[in-house]
Amino acid sequence: MNQSPIGSTSVDDHPPLRAVVFDAVGTVLHPQPDVVTAYHEIGRQHGSSLSRDEVGRRFREAFTSRAETELETSDAIEYEFWRYVVGKVFRDVVDPEACFRQLHEHFAQPTSWRFDSETERVLTALGLRGVVRCIASNFDARLDGILDASPVGPLFDHRVISSKIGYRKPHRRFYEIVLETCGTTAAETLFIGDEPAADREGPAQLGCRALLLDPGCSGEENCVTQLRDVLCFLEAN
Incomplete structure (x- = not known):
């Protein structure tokens, strides 16, 4: 039996992969500056010490x-959640609502984000192989604007955003909607992301293949250190 160099999945165990589903934040998309720095800088503008x-x-x-x-959601629920987070962080600002609105808008701006340097290469290679490319995220509707403003955005065939479908990862229905959107079975679909429960264990419960993206993992099953390792996984499976 041929053994995969990444994880323990063998060629004989599954049908060929027809779709790869990427998490967004922490996987293909990263805030610039990082979240804490952005909060700190904007908080100071509003009087935080x-x-x-x-x-x-x-x-x-x-x-x-x-x-x-709390896995059922909507854009309104997400908006209020982020208002709650900002309120918990900053109790010493002059105008809490203005601080919240500025932070919320900051993370809606495409310039506040960067794509992983390997994203375009990986998505292009998958497209040439005829593999469906999907981004599936617990981010809210702001993700659409970020993707629309980037040359990477059109390389995704599908987008599944939790606040638009009503469920957050790791709700089972989230993954079912992803499969319905991609038009693939669980066994034909690979998920990759940086959160163990949401991006590896959740999809695996439905029978999907899944990889955890973690630069610190070393020899751990179903874990990769770089985004381009997805291509190695496909070659082995």
Whole structure:
């Protein structure tokens, strides 16, 4: 039996892959500057005296406070969630609402994001192989504007955005909608992302193949360190 060099999936175990589904933030898309720096700088413009470290601590605490069971969503729900996060981070600004609006708009701007340097190459190679390319994200509708403004955006055949379909990863329905959108079966679909529960365990529960993108992983099953490793996985599977 031929063994894949990445993970433990063998050629004989599955049909050929027909779709690759990419997470957005942390996988193909990265904020510039990073989230904590952006919060710190904008907070200071509104009168905050918090240190960058304290902003980071408060942001992580607020962001991770969202219950894992709160997986139904909408653009309105996401908007209020980010208002909650900003409010938890900045209690010392002059005008909390103005600070929130500026931060929300900041992350809507294409100039506040950069694509991974390997994204275009990987998507182009997949397209030449006839593989369906999908971006599937827990980001909200702001992602559309970011993709529309980038030459990378048109390289995705499909977009699935949680706030537009009503479910966040790792809700089972999210992955079902991705498969319906791509027109593929679970066994024909590969997910890749940087969150273990949302991008690896969630899809795997439906029978999809999935890779965790983690620059620090070393020899871990179904884990890759670079985006281009997706192409190696396809060659082996």
